[in-house]
Amino acid sequence: MTVGGLRAHSVHTFAGILCGSPTTAARNSAVPNVDTNGLRKWVTEQRDLLVAAYETRDEIAGITGIVYRCGGSIEGLPVCRGAMGWMTAREVELWRDISDEIFLVERTAAIDELELLDVDIELNKDVLVVENSPRLYSLVSNGAVGEKWPGSNFVACSTKEPLDWRWWSLDNVVVxxxxxxxxxxxxxxxxxxxxxxxDFHEVVIGTLNGQPFRSAVLIVRKSDAL
Structure with a gap:
C-alpha cells in the first residue's frame, strides 16, 4: 500500500501495489483508492486464472475467502469440507440427506498443520469445516486499529442479498x-x-488415526428456524 509513491502499509494475501489516501498524519495507514466494481472485476479475473492453474479443490479452496471478501463471485468455488470432501455453496443447497443439526468448524491452524503432514481427519457426516475469510488490511486512525478492509460494501457485491450474521465470513455463505x-x-x-x-461447544467431529478427534463447533439447528 503506497501513499505518494512511498510504502504506507502491507496488504496480506495478494501481491502488487495499491495506491491509497492516508488516514494518519504519519502516513502509516491508508484507504485503498479502489472502488467496489474495480476490485470485484480484478479479483474475479484473478479467480479464473488461479482456478485454471490449480489442480485440486484443496488448492482452490484457499482462494475462496479472499475472492468473497473482495466482492468477487464465488460460484463454483469450494466453501466448506464435509465427509464427502469439498463442497460449493450450491452443493450444500442440494444436499439431499442433510442432517437436521450441522456442526460448523472453523478451519484452524491445527487442522491446516495436520493437512500439511498429509494426515486426514475422517469427518462425521454432520460436520462442515468452513474456510476462513481473511481480512486483508486493518486501517489505523489516531493510533488505534480500526475498520477492516475490504468492508461490508465489497462483500455485498458477491452476495447480492442483505448482509446478515457474520457478513465477513464464509460461515454466512454456508449457513x-x-x-x-x-x-x-x-x-x-x-x-x-x-x-x-x-455458543460454541467442543464435540467429536470425526476420527484421526482411528481415535476420536474433538474440536470447538457452532451448532446450526433446523428447529431454530421453524
Whole structure:
C-alpha cells in the first residue's frame, strides 16, 4: 500500500501495489483508492486464472475467502469440507440427506498443520469445516486499529442479498446454503445464531488415526428456524 509513491502499509494475501489516501498524519495507514466494481472485476479475473492453474479443490479452496471478501463471485468455488470432501455453496443447497443439526468448524491452524503432514481427519457426516475469510488490511486512525478492509460494501457485491450474521465470513455463505437445503427462512436461522453467536461447544467431529478427534463447533439447528 503506497501513499505518494512511498510504502504506507502491507496488504496480506495478494501481491502488487495499491495506491491509497492516508488516514494518519504519519502516513502509516491508508484507504485503498479502489472502488467496489474495480476490485470485484480484478479479483474475479484473478479467480479464473488461479482456478485454471490449480489442480485440486484443496488448492482452490484457499482462494475462496479472499475472492468473497473482495466482492468477487464465488460460484463454483469450494466453501466448506464435509465427509464427502469439498463442497460449493450450491452443493450444500442440494444436499439431499442433510442432517437436521450441522456442526460448523472453523478451519484452524491445527487442522491446516495436520493437512500439511498429509494426515486426514475422517469427518462425521454432520460436520462442515468452513474456510476462513481473511481480512486483508486493518486501517489505523489516531493510533488505534480500526475498520477492516475490504468492508461490508465489497462483500455485498458477491452476495447480492442483505448482509446478515457474520457478513465477513464464509460461515454466512454456508449457513445460507444450509437454510436452502432445509427449505427454511435464512433470516430466522441467522437470527437464532445471532442470539447465541458465542455458543460454541467442543464435540467429536470425526476420527484421526482411528481415535476420536474433538474440536470447538457452532451448532446450526433446523428447529431454530421453524
Amino acid at each position: 445460507r446454503a444450509i437454510a436452502k437445503a432445509w427449505s427454511v427462512d435464512p433470516g430466522r436461522l441467522f437470527a437464532s445464531l445471532e442470539e447465541r453467536d458465542d
